[in-house]
Amino acid sequence: MSYLLTNMEEVRKENEKRQRILELKEAIKKAEAEWNTSDVEKLKKELKGLTHESLLDKFKKNSVMY
Numbered sequence: 001m002s003y004l005l006t007n008m009e010e011v012r013k014e015n016e017k018r019q020r021i022l023e024l025k026e027a028i029k030k031a032e033a034e035w036n037t038s039d040v041e042k043l044k045k046e047l048k049g050l051t052h053e054s055l056l057d058k059f060k061k062n063s064v065m066y
Contacts, residue, residue, distance in 0.1 A: 017050060020050060021047065021050055021051065024043055024046060024047045024050070025047065027039075027043050028040055028043045028044060028047065031043060
């Protein structure tokens with residue numbers, strides 16, 4: 001039961017992260033259209049922070065758990 005709740009929590013967090021990434025991409029497009037370079041740089045840094053995946057996280061995802 002707790003595994004199911006943990007898994008659902010992970011799915012919820014992943015969905016929220018994807019939603020935030022989409023919002024940032026749209027905000028970047030809007031800022032670029034308005035020639036607002038300072039906002040574009042801030043948004044791109046935030047996006048990079050969300051999309052960067054640590055080596056340990058990659059290892060955990062790809063490893064087989066017994």
